Amino acid sequence: MRRIASTVAATVSIVVLLFSYHTSTNQDPVAVVGDQPLAPQPATPGAPSTSGAPSSGTNGTFTGAAADTRYGPVQVQIIVSGGRITSARTLQVPQQSSKDRRINSAAVPILNNETVQAQSARIDTVSGATYTSEGYAQSLQSAIDGVHQ
Amino acid sequence: MTGFEVTAERRSWVRQIMGMPISVHLRGAGVRSDPVVPQVVAEVFEQLRAVDRLFSTYRSDSQVSRIRRGELTPDHWHPWVHEVVGLCEQARRRTDGYFDAWLPTGFDPSGLVKGWAVERAAALLAELNGCDSCLNAGGDIVTSVCSPNSPAWRVGIEDPRDRTRILAVQEIRTGAVATSGSAARGAHIIDPHTGDRPDELLAVTVTGPTLLWADIYATAGFAHGGDVVSWLRARAPDYRALGVGP
Numbered sequence: 001m002r003r004i005a006s007t008v009a010a011t012v013s014i015v016v017l018l019f020s021y022h023t024s025t026n027q028d029p030v031a032v033v034g035d036q037p038l039a040p041q042p043a044t045p046g047a048p049s050t051s052g053a054p055s056s057g058t059n060g061t062f063t064g065a066a067a068d069t070r071y072g073p074v075q076v077q078i079i080v081s082g083g084r085i086t087s088a089r090t091l092q093v094p095q096q097s098s099k100d101r102r103i104n105s106a107a108v109p110i111l112n113n114e115t116v117q118a119q120s121a122r123i124d125t126v127s128g129a130t131y132t133s134e135g136y137a138q139s140l141q142s143a144i145d146g147v148h149q
Numbered sequence: 150m151t152g153f154e155v156t157a158e159r160r161s162w163v164r165q166i167m168g169m170p171i172s173v174h175l176r177g178a179g180v181r182s183d184p185v186v187p188q189v190v191a192e193v194f195e196q197l198r199a200v201d202r203l204f205s206t207y208r209s210d211s212q213v214s215r216i217r218r219g220e221l222t223p224d225h226w227h228p229w230v231h232e233v234v235g236l237c238e239q240a241r242r243r244t245d246g247y248f249d250a251w252l253p254t255g256f257d258p259s260g261l262v263k264g265w266a267v268e269r270a271a272a273l274l275a276e277l278n279g280c281d282s283c284l285n286a287g288g289d290i291v292t293s294v295c296s297p298n299s300p301a302w303r304v305g306i307e308d309p310r311d312r313t314r315i316l317a318v319q320e321i322r323t324g325a326v327a328t329s330g331s332a333a334r335g336a337h338i339i340d341p342h343t344g345d346r347p348d349e350l351l352a353v354t355v356t357g358p359t360l361l362w363a364d365i366y367a368t369a370g371f372a373h374g375g376d377v378v379s380w381l382r383a384r385a386p387d388y389r390a391l392g393v394g395p
Contacts, residue, residue: 123318125174128288128307129330129352136170140305140315141285145172148161 162190166197167205167263169287177280177295189277193270193284200266203227206257217255233258233265240365243384247369249341264327264364267291271360275323289327291360309351309393316393325360329353329367330393340372349374350392355381357388366390 126141136142160180162173173190180186205211212230215221223231237250237258250258267284271291274282281294283302292302301320308314309330319326329338330352340347353370355363362385370377370390381390 123303123305123315125172125283125285125290125292125302126288126305126307126315127285127290127319127326127328127354129309129328136165136287140307141170141172141288142163145161145163145174148159148174149163 160186162194164194166194167201167266167286168207171197171267171287172283172285173274174283174285175274175277175280176282176299177277179279186277186280189273193273196270196273197266197286200229200262203229204233204258204262204266206259213256213258217257233262236265236361237261240369244365244369244373246341247372248365252339252341253344260368261361261365263287264289264325264360264362268325268360289325289360289364290321291325292321292323294322306354306391307352310395317391319354319356321356324356324358325363326354326356327360327364327367328355329364329371338368338371340374347372347374349394350377351395352393353377354391354393355388356391357385363388 123144125144158178158180159174159176161175164171171194173193175186175190201211202208203211204213206213206217208214212221212227216226216230226234240248240261241250248260250256250261263286267286267289268291271282271284271293274280274284275293275295277295279295281292281296281299281302283290283292288307290302290304292304294301299322301322304319304321304326305315306317306319306326306328308316330350331338331348338347339345350371353367355367355370357363357366366381366385366388367390370381370392373380377390377392381388
């Protein structure tokens with residue numbers, strides 16, 4: 001059973017949308033993180049179920065769907081080993097203007113570190129000074145939200 | 150089939166409401182299959198949008214904006230506005246005036262409305278059978294577990310000096326965590342006694358039974374500065390503070 005469970009296809013997608021959001025009046029979601037659920041969860045007897053990442057035993061490289069943002073397409077790939085995110089990198093980074101470069105050079109490295117750190121700290125959620133909606137796209141919380149969407 | 154122990158499923162939703170990201174996380178066997186789950190989550194987000202329509206200072210047609218312009222007398226206030234105004238008065242008293250919604254620029258209950266609204270919305274999630282829930286509104290959190298066997302929610306407390314790092318991990322089952330500070334939105338908190346922008350601390354995190362009061366105490370504690378741990382212990386023994394200095 002375990003062997004079968006470990007072959008259950010899991011898709012983890014973290015798609016980061018980098019765009020500005022200034023008012024409190026918009027109500028639509030602006031950051032859609034993750035395009036498919038991690039389902040069904042592979043069965044791992046006794047494994048903790050609360051880690052901010054795929055269940056133990058999941059291995060592989062998972063690539064998020066490209067997300068069109070007003071700065072261009074952005075796509076993130078993560079590598080999962082033994083249920084832990086071991087690295088994350090951006091596959092497509094828009095480089096159309098100096099503004100794009102500035103935004104991405106700030107946002108993407110932060111995301112990469114955060115994804116890995118969130119996993120190693122086994123956290124479910126993050127408390128911090130209130131995010132702006134722009135800040136959310138770069139935040140640890142958005143990476144965690146994406147894994148479980 | 151025996152020996153096939155399925156780990157609790159988990160599912161998340163994110164919406165942007167009140168100018169901040171709001172994430173719902175649910176854990177439990179039915180979170181992906183129970184048709185009631187998405188309905189309740191939608192209700193949570195809808196309730197928060199209704200609060201925003203009434204209280205946002207960014208919306209010129211909100212009741213709070215109309216009160217600020219002197220256009221709305223108390224007999225026309227929505228019952229929620231009456232409730233919030235009463236809580237603002239209570240908060241000012243309980244924090245020695247460090248939390249004050251009556252600013253020189255006019256009545257602004259935003260600092261209280263968020264915790265109040267998120268806690269009310271989270272109560273809907275807590276009623277879902279067989280589900281643990283966690284509602285995170287821009288860094289302020291309400292959690293609930295449905296069974297003594299449920300694991301605690303592990304809340305990472307962000308390092309305000311480096312927001313990519315976690316300073317501490319707080320395990321919480323049913324309760325709230327709120328953080329106030331200058332890391333995300335700059336120096337937006339004012340000491341009501343002096344009009345200055347406090348800079349003794351970078352962030353204050355408060356943990357306790359309700360988000361309404363955890364958030365009020367975090368904001369008031371940030372404005373107070375100094376030894377917020379003792380300051381809060383003397384006022385609210387059920388709540389615990391963590392102050393982070395520069």
